[in-house]
Amino acid sequence: MIQPLALRSAAEDIAAPLPALLAGAEHLAAAVLLGDHGRRRAGTGDTFWQYRPAQPHDEARSIDWRRSARSDSNFVQDKEWQIAQSIILWVDQAASMSFASENHPTKAERARTLALAMAILLIRGGERVGLTGLRLPPRRGEAQLMQMAQLLSEDDAIDYGAPEAQGMLPHSRALFISDFLGDIGPVEEALLRAADRDVRGTLLQVLDPQEEAFPFDGRTIFQSMTGALEHETLKAGDLKQRYLDRLAQRKDRLAHLARITGWQFSTHHTGQSATNALLWLYGAMERRA
Structure with missing residues (x-):
């Protein structure tokens, strides 16, 4: 678990080093040089x-x-006409996100860093950003980023997370980041509720490269991150094609849900560039179906 105290910002002492998660997000956001969200038309604004x-x-x-x-x-x-948007984030903090293979970061680390980097870019662009489930209503400012880093440092004790639709304001935008390997039902329900409120957004599936390749053979014990689920097989290689087919079906289902609700969808691997993922996220969040 990422310790909350390790994520506290040096708000009282700006010379102190930023905590690990926030520092990583700051570094990632700095690599994406983006201006304010001006609408390039005359109107209410200060630019x-x-x-x-x-x-x-x-x-x-x-x-x-x-x-x-x-x-x-x-x-x-x-x-320049400027309107501050409200953007709500949901980041899966369940146990499945703590998986990592080889020298890759955990899915949780990558998901939280990307979410916080997006929040930094959006807030500094004049937008209001918060978390779903009424945990953190959309606001601006550096203090909001500190609170967000604190809340994103927490872990859930369940195997798989489910997105929350509560707290999404009508006509706002949303970003859901997860491995989306659990029950698809809550994801579908959340997106349909969002569509009813004219909320558009982005789904980013974060997977470990091992979850894409399934490099297992022979006797293997598959166990969930909490240990609550377990499956032992003597011929793991025989399961590979079925697993890959199920994973492809899950991606197709997520893409279909995104398409019919006006959202964007993509899959990101923890072995890939975080900067490229952030660039894609920013572009996806700017698009409206």
Whole structure:
């Protein structure tokens, strides 16, 4: 388990090193140089967009006199239209996510780092970000990131996690990160409830390379991370094709659910680049079906 105290930010002492999870997320986010979420149209905001000639309906206080002094006409500043979105995250913290093979990070470590890196990018872009299940309502600010790091450091004692639809605001966006190897029913229910509220989002399945390759043969004992589930076989190799078929069916099902609810779906392996995964996530979260 990642200790919560190890994730506390140096809010009182900005010179202190950032905790492990937050530091990793900060480093990952820094690799993705992205600007604010301006909508590139005139409207309410505080970012300068362009000068335009003053119109009869413009108030005198809106005229930029410095710019107007360089011309025979009066000009006003248009601000870039900005609307803060609410984004809700669900990160699977169940025991299955603690699996790792060889020198790869655990699925939990990768999922939490990606989620927190996305939160950093979104909050610093002016968005409000929170967690599902009413644990952390969407807010802005560095303090929100510290609370999120604290909550994401916790582990659940169950084998497989299930997403929560509670707390998703109408017309908001959402991000679910999990291995999605448990019961598919709660995932389907959560996405359908989200669709009813016009919530669009992204599903990211995080798997270990060993879970894709199934490199087992001979006598093998398969055991869940909590030890509650166990299966022993003398011919593990005979199970490979059935396992791979079931995994492909699960991915197809997730892709279908995403498609009919207007979400995006992808699978990421812990042996792959976290930066590439974050870039894909950011692009997926920007798209609206």
